[in-house]
Amino acid sequence: MKLFAYEKTSDVSDAIKKTSNSDTAQQGAKIRFVAGGTTLLDLMKLSVETPDSLVDINRLPLDKIETTSDGGLKIGALVRNSDLANHPYVKSHFPVLSEALLSGASAQLRNMATTGGNLLQRTRCVYFRDTAYACNKREPGSGCPAIEGENRTLAILGTSDSCIATNPSDMNVALTALEATIVINGPGGERAVAIDDFYTLPGSTPHIENVLKPGDLITHVLVKAMPAGSKSVYLKLRDRASYEFALASAAVIVQVDAGKVSRARIALGGVGTKPWRAIEAEKSITGSAATPENFRKAAEEALRNAKPQSQNKFKIELSKRCLSHALKLATTS
């Protein structure tokens, strides 16, 4: 681990000022915020991230979960994953979010991990995490050994010739289905970005993962109330029963009227280079009868453009089963 400077701040504009001189807010940034540290310190120990300086934002007044007048949520960026998952209003009104959070990592990690940090957690691609290997995401232009190599857990949607890394988060999948908005405060002031626009596809620049620029601080995540009568489910499939990232996951929010699905919001995890909004599946199931055949059809639509690698073809089928089953659970619960 490289030596680095460490500063704390309890003021949002100070935090922004301290990081605005960074060369980038993406891979390799020289100045970084640190929240729970469960992603960042891990990567620093592996020399994957080598910042010169860390700005500790844990004292910023962004640790509240508020309900908005229309029944939505305003989640501070520093709200811990455990607190968010176990918040009574979140549990009762946004079960998909609570379930997603609780399916992730371990209790100890969830106690440290923050909402902002979770949004920005990095891929688990083994080559990205090992500096003995090339990796376009870590060192642009160096190559992608995963495409010919170990890719069992990597993405089948949104990949490019440069990178096939998965966004591993569970929370982000639920937030994508909930169509959350990320509120960012930066040197140019405050802006709100829809979660689906927040993440970028790897294309030829896999080292750029989102729209953040130097000095940009995520302050809140806004979530609108689910329409009355909606049911939601987060289903996560993996090798072992706990403490493992998803091989495939699905967050679904559905409304059923008279046996027909009248509204659906669907996102997939473990299969996309970003939290994957499955618009095609939503279109397919909306207006259709809530039947297993139609769920499967929607899942087929969601995975229509999936591109498997040498080891992860099974994830296409796994993801389809995951989504079909999540829809079944949501419409029968």
Place this chain on the structure above:
Amino acid sequence: MPATQDKSNSPVGREMKRIDGPLKVTGNATYTSDHNFPGMLYAVPVGATIANGTITKLDTTDAEKMPGVKGIFHRANIGKLFRVAPNSDFNAFSDEDRPPFEDDVIRYYGQYVAVAVAETFEQATAAAQAVKVAYSEKKPNVEKQLTADTKVKVESERGDAQKAFDAATIKLDATYVTPAETHNVIELHSSVAVFDGTAFTLYETTQGVVNHRNVLCQVLGVEPEQVKVISKFLGSGFGSKITPWPQSAVAAALARKLRKPIKIVISRKMAFHAAGHRPRTQQRVRISADSNGKLTSLQHDYLNHTSLLDDYKENCGECTKYLYSCPNLRITTALSRRHIGTPTSMRGPGAVPGLFATESALDELAIKLKMDPLQLRLLNEPQKDEDLNIPFASRHLIECYKTGADKFGWSKRDPKIGSMKRDGLTLGWGMAGAAWIAERFPAEATVELRNDGTAKVATGTQDIGTGTYTVLAQILADKVGLSIDKCEVVLGDSSLPPGPLSGGSMATASLIPAVSKAAEKAIGTLLNAAIKTPGAKYFGVDQKDMKYTEGRVHKKDEPASAGLSFQQVLDSGNFKFILGKGSSPSTFGGKPESSKHSYGAHFVEVTWQEEIARLRVSRVVTVIDAGKIINPKAGRNQIEGAVVMGIGMALFEHTNYEPTKGAPLNSNLADYILAVNADVPNLEVHFLEYENKDLNEYGARGIGEIGLAGFAAATANAVHHATGIRIRELPIRIEDLLADV
């Protein structure tokens, strides 16, 4: 003068909490890396980032200038290290025979090329990362498909297996594969070395303090008296700490070179490189039966990978020889060399991968025969050890099968694939047999009776977390008739009388006779003291009229209560303590009179939820025939722990060597998937306690490893019952179960 006790209040066979439990839960148990000394320096190895090639340049200039750095050491400057002479006993053996830095050739990824020494661990880590190494690199061979690189050896043969196989109509020819696995002990391999100018004190993570001493003195080129190895507590070994790994020699060499205490704690990642692993095995099984299900032939041809320099054999045919009755049998073995660090024993070496193959094959054969797999095993139960042609000392495998079947409800099994359901899940029921050797290492021990009314047993073995401290306290308490809290156990020091390795599940069995003899000697000496102390109560009485009962010395014709406590005897003679020594030989070598093994059976239920491809182990019944269980609490813990490991072996664990650089890619606990609590269902363990005395007077054999033997086969058999998919290569992964879509 055997101290025959009233067995009704003997602690042997009772549920006992660990006597070292309080130390452990309060953090007061000093593990190797807990040792600190004034002036101590930290060393961090630099591992090769290639697996095949040579070092062309080692540039240490930047690293040497870093803060706190005391030096970067390597082949040119660390001092000479020697090889360990070949040794067929288990008292001076290593797995990786090449001492670190012997030459500039790299033969596996992570092989030590240098070591950074600094005032703090962090400084040493940073310096290690700053060492620049240039290599001439060749493509490594970590190929998964194994072919024989050494001469194929016939390990056992009777009849004409090939002829019988060719003639048979009901037969199976299948190849089973178990992957490389890494032990992933919770306590990382560590060494703290102190050198006083003449002698070394080495605090080590070892399953054999005496073996470690005997290896290290050779590596360092000094006399055995100049090396003392200490290991008071171990955060488990599972075989990975039986023999020394390079960090140990490096720490000692640096302590000598720098005249400072040196601490090395290797990283989790390094533990995947240079601290042993279970090698990959590839096992072809050819088996045939007549139409009644009687086996007519069994061939087991197996290969395992090993490193370039060391011949580690994974003894997969160990149980095949004697487990089933079969007139025609042939077992062959050979090694396949890979650019991978040297393998070593991992819990149940040989038998565990071996039984995955043979116990899966039996299941497949049963299906061909349209016969219940349990019935097939009952039909082929041998009457004697057909390999050695000697009787079994104690074999109750049939009872294991029947008890397990009964507790599990096996008779309700519908053999039709996927036919059994519960709560919308498909059930799979599978079973398999298990076996493990029952032998003794040579062992010595001393027993002291002390004038404060306590007793002490001391032996140069160690408690690797299995409960040896407690078991020895129970045995001592039984032998000298004291309560457990008056019994002290001293272990983990190579200067004690040489004790056994904690390996092969043999420590307890090996120590019982030695401790027993030491206690008898101590008691004899005590009685002698009682009659020879002028003026004392029993002065002048003939020793053969004296007796020792539950801590009291008395005449045979009087009740114990009329006699003296041993403390009184010691006080009256002005003795601080009285000591007895005992030893017992190994059971290896020569032709045994009886075939000694432990046996067991696993019954496993899996649930298969096809709509989400979710497979879970949902119920396990295990029956173990390992003789007397000295401490059922610790015993159950061993079997349950092994079954948990078995779930990992069956469904998750494998070390993944990447073909371009030869590195284990999943070298951390997030990517190397082990079973977690949520994967473990209710486990039911039953012991059959037949006290066969061939091995020792309690009739106790080993229980550390047998719980893992056969488990993966039972699971794979259950998976087949649920899904119709036969998995012959572990682990059983989701993609294997989705393979047909």
